[in-house]
Amino acid sequence: MEHSKGIIRKVAGPLVIADGMRDANMFDVVRVSDKKLIGEIIEMHDDRASIQVYEETSGLGPGEEVVSTGAPMSVELGPGLIGSIYDGIQRPLDDIMKVSGNLLKRGVQVPSLKRELKWEFVPTAKVGDMVEAGDIIGTVQETAVVTQKIMVPYGIKGEIVKINGGTYDVTETVAVIKTSDGEKELTLMQKWPVRKGRPYKRKKAPNKPLITGQRVVDTLFPIARGGVAAVPGPFGSGKTVIQHQLAKWAEADIVVYIGCGERGNEMTDVLNEFPELKDPKTGHSLMERTVLIANTSDMPVAAREASIYTGITIAEYFRDMGYSVALMADSTSRWAEALREMSGRLEEMPGEEGYPAYLGSRLAQFYERAGDVVTLGKEGRDGALSVIGAVSPPGGDISEPVSQATLRIVKVFWGLDSNLAYKRHFPAINWLTSYSLYVDSIGGWFTENINKNWLTLRQKLMSLLHDESELDEIVKMVGMDALSAPDRLKMEAARSIREDYLHQNSFHEVDTYTSLKKQEMMMELVIGFYEKSKEALDNGADVEALIKMPVREAIGRFKYTHEDELDKEFAEINDRLDIEIANTLKKEEF
Missing domain, CATH: 3.40.50.300 (P-loop containing nucleotide triphosphate hydrolases)
Structure with a gap:
């Protein structure tokens, strides 16, 4: 295939203007100068192309050659992706280092997927099967965790006439499909232009x-x-x-x-x-x-x-x-x-x-x-x-x-x-x-799979936090003592939500991850403290006594409870909460 060739007219940082590119297309990848710098056409005027160069352009000058590859910016997709570290245009950094040392040199050309690695291909389709784009013809165990499924590339539909298991690199043919346009050879790898979304049903x-x-x-x-x-x-x-x-x-x-x-x-x-x-x-x-x-x-x-x-x-x-x-x-x-x-x-x-x-x-x-x-x-x-x-x-x-x-x-x-x-x-x-904005559409999943009260508990948490922000303005002006007892209790409950529930230590072995079951239990404890205390307050309990209940420390530390001890710990804290609230009411009676 004849590639379009042009001559550099102007260099402005990463932008190179080249004449003589009439036969090239928008978004074609080009090689710039004898240094073979990689670039992409982003604008065309008559036969003049504007090219964004993905590498340092210092030292380039007018008169040097630009050659189009005739293909858009694409990535290689296949075994070898997982665990790789690439630069922005899918060049593997470890392979570049082997070629050019610790400092990135310009114009280095290395394949995105390692050609020397061999992969064990296990066919799941057989000769005679009719397949279309997206169908899986076999698998490759890429890492201990990921099985890569080898799919028929987009635009290919037909009958498998040959498919062999065994060890292959990403460029070797693993299957042949007879299509209306003749036979197509499939490898473990396929290419896809990056600016175009991959299709789905x-x-x-x-x-x-x-x-x-x-x-x-x-x-x-x-x-x-x-x-x-x-x-x-x-x-x-x-x-x-x-x-x-x-x-x-x-x-x-x-x-x-x-x-x-x-x-x-x-x-x-x-x-x-x-x-x-x-x-x-x-x-x-x-x-x-x-x-x-x-x-x-x-x-x-x-x-x-x-x-x-x-x-x-x-x-x-x-x-x-x-x-x-x-x-x-x-x-x-x-x-x-x-x-x-x-x-x-x-x-x-x-x-x-x-x-x-x-x-x-x-x-x-x-x-x-x-x-x-x-x-x-x-x-x-x-x-x-x-x-x-x-x-x-x-x-x-x-x-x-x-x-x-x-x-x-x-x-x-x-x-x-x-x-x-x-x-x-x-x-x-x-x-x-x-x-x-997903709460409404996925709320049903939480009520079905975790707890029917999930959305109610969430709403109570949010209401307390919003009320706290309004009361906070008053506290800043006139101090905490000016608040009524119910408002004091509200501030304490909100503080508990902030410090015990929303604050999460990503470096703590237990607190770094909280299962949904545990999240629901933590919400119940924090809201339970507020609602039971509010009821006690209405029955004459002292707000200071309620705030200083020792059980609050246990509620705060519940987030450090291991998953297998949740039910036991939850029941114990709830019992303690009921006993301590009853004690605040007894004190008031004397």
Whole structure:
């Protein structure tokens, strides 16, 4: 095939303008100069192409050659993805290091999936079977935790005429399918253009929660399986820790973590921590079900823009196998800054705060690729892709364009608050500003599977926290003593919710994860204390005596109870609560 060739006319940072590219297409990948730098066409005028280069362009000059590959920016999907660490355009960082040493050299070409690795292919289909796109023809045990299902690529339909089990690398033919266009050879690997969402049969309504074991999330602001959430917060408020907790504990089979424009040392922490983290569900390393994409803030800007698409395409591939996938994007603000820089170099008309006018639609295109879907293929598996995007607004001001555009798209907003973080209250999710629009659609799941009173208990918690914020204004002006006894009790109950329920220590072996059964018991204890005390107060008990009951310490420490002791401990605390409340009433009688 004749590739389109052009000549560089202008270089402006990561943007290269080349003439003579009439036969090239939008979004084609090109090789720039004799250094073979990788780039992508993002604009065409007559025969002049604007190319964003994914590598450092210093030293390039007019007159050098540009060659189109004739194919869009694509990722390789197949065995070898899990446990890999890629840059923004799916180049494996460990392989680049072998070629170029510790410092990234330009123009390095290494395959995304390792060609030297052999995989054991176990066929599940046989000769004579009629197959279509999405059907599984066999499996490869990729890690101890993940079985990769080898699927028929999109656009292929026909009869299997040859299929053999055995050991193969990702480029060798494992099956031959006779289609209306002739015979097609299938390998363990398929390619997919990153800017195009992978197809599915249909999207389902979100009606199941993605359980995370984080109390403030599961109880107050739950995210649906296949849902989207935004975590905006200022510097130091714990965005990255929350994403680590969700990666560790969320009920997902596969985790894709994109470090998009983050600090190098934060990415180093992730790369060092994830291999050492024990996956609580399997006992193996968390890396055995994780794909990492590391694109630090000092890497070229254009690749940062691509990293988000690379990550979500890999996530969709595992979703198509019928897995539940959680994608963490940290952070979409840095991605939007890359868009802004490229848009400025293209001399496009800027929108708000210099961001391009299409910022909102690009964000929507990204988040819309999440969902709980029925996959392609005759049997149609259930797969889910949940997306959690961190947003880093400058100075923590969420009225800026990226936060606002994100909030218009996502249904869950976990607003991080630097004041809570300074008070060492983690997770620092502000319960007054955060929200989840999934509560109505997934509330039924909680009432059916956990407790019929779940939504009532949640509502009582929220009401107490809102009442506390109103009373807080009075306390600041005139002091706690000015409050009536019922209001004093309300303030104490809200303090108990904040300190005993919402505060969760991610580094404590028991408190780091709370099952839904335990969350429901903790809610019952905190609300039980408030309602029984309120009744005692109406019957003449002293508010100070109620506040100082020793049982409150036991209620607070219930979160450190092991799962197998929950029922016994819960019953004991409830009995103690009844006895101590009765004692406060007896004292009043004398």
